[in-house]
Amino acid sequence: MFFGPVPLSQAEGAILAHSLALPEGRLRKGLRLSADHLSRMAAAGLESVVVAIPAKDDLEEDTAALQIASAAAGPGVELRVVGTGRVNLHARGPGLAQLRAGQILAANAVDPMLTIATVPDLHRLEPGGMIATVKVISYAVAGAAVAGVAEAIAGAVSLAPPVWSEATLIETEIAGQDAGAKGARVTEARLARLGLAMAPKISAAHDSEALARAIAAAPGTGPLLILTASATSDPQDVGPAALRLAGGQVTRVGMPVDPGNLLFLGAFQGRPVIGLPGCARSPALNGADWVLERICCGIEVSARDIAAMGLGGLLVEMPSRPHPRMTPKGP
Structure with a gap:
């Protein structure tokens, strides 16, 4: 993917990298620039603009994020597309997050532009609670990298539902x-x-x-x-x-x-x-x-x-507990 300034004459169809405030209104970053957008920029006195131009084999951010999230989602997980390169993974019902740490680490090591963040393993979730979020940082990324992340993270995020009533x-x-x-x-x-x-x-x-x-x-x-x-x-x-x-x-x-x-x-x-x-x-x-x-x-x-469980087992002090775990400081 190309990222940088180009003359307005070469920017049609490119992705606007940074939001622009123009006399006739604001242009949001991520916008596909049309001839009308470029005319408005020219009328505002601009000669160039910073854009992103995907390469032939690149995937745009939303497409890439959806592919990765779809691969990661296991049983009990649903996807919610946010846009701007983000797709969230949510619990379909109550339960505990089940995360395959090795796969998630491997996925995050493929390309720094492709990320997945999760709650802790075995974190309790209510229906609709967010388990993980996939975020593609750049406007486009190599399709091969997306495929590598999807392969690494396949089925790594799931929900363990209650088994008792x-x-x-x-x-x-x-x-x-x-x-x-x-x-x-x-x-x-x-x-x-x-x-x-x-x-x-x-x-x-x-x-x-x-x-x-x-x-x-x-x-x-x-x-x-x-x-x-x-x-x-x-x-x-x-x-x-x-x-x-x-x-x-x-x-x-x-x-x-x-x-x-x-x-x-x-x-x-x-x-x-x-x-x-x-x-x-x-x-x-x-x-x-x-x-x-x-x-x-x-x-x-x-x-x-x-x-x-002792590792991380020192929990927040309960204000009502009558025996604090620290002795008072001396004079």
Whole structure:
């Protein structure tokens, strides 16, 4: 592609590189220059203009962007053409972004004029949420480069939708203490963001035997969420002990995400079980969100996966949290 100034006599059919303010109105960049446009420029005293002229084998920006975005889009993704060399990729429904990092890195290495930017992998999306944007920087680019990017990025951007329609919350209670309704209300809202309903809440006394009975009797087949009246402080504490007593398995107690440290994870008769940390009573982001979202969308979460969450796991401080993570400065 040629880019630079040319005499007005050679500019017809070229792409205007920069917007121009003329006495009769503004000409927007990206415009295909006609004889009328050039006459107006000449009347304004211009003798030359900066233009882009695609080569024979070049693709113009909008065409190139659409080809790349179409190649990148996998299941659950729809395209929205913006123009000026940009096409956005959006989620068709709620779910988590699934991104093939190696392919995206390879695509962005082909030609600096051809770019794709994404949200983080496994980022939660609501219906219509933007997953990625393709932007062609120059007005035209070699067709071979576009083909190379499209090949590199094929199917690299997709959406993992929810695989469950309902989850069940079991909340323990300590005699003489009012558990309140906040935990259930906030949990229901978290599930609703992913399109899941919450079954009627189950209450149980805060001891391992009562909780084990509640786990064993919980109806449905979806995830079981356990919110204990007192935080889980040990693998032998009430929540994990109850899950084992009911015949389930505990795969992880504790996570390197703050807030969210006091989570436990396991399974019961094929149902995922998440022991929610106390901070899950707040709508603020915490480590349980990452685990809950993945499980609801059918993405397996192992003990190793939770261990890896520590990288980036120091989340925003919750203003209502009574124990800040920094000691006050001395005098």
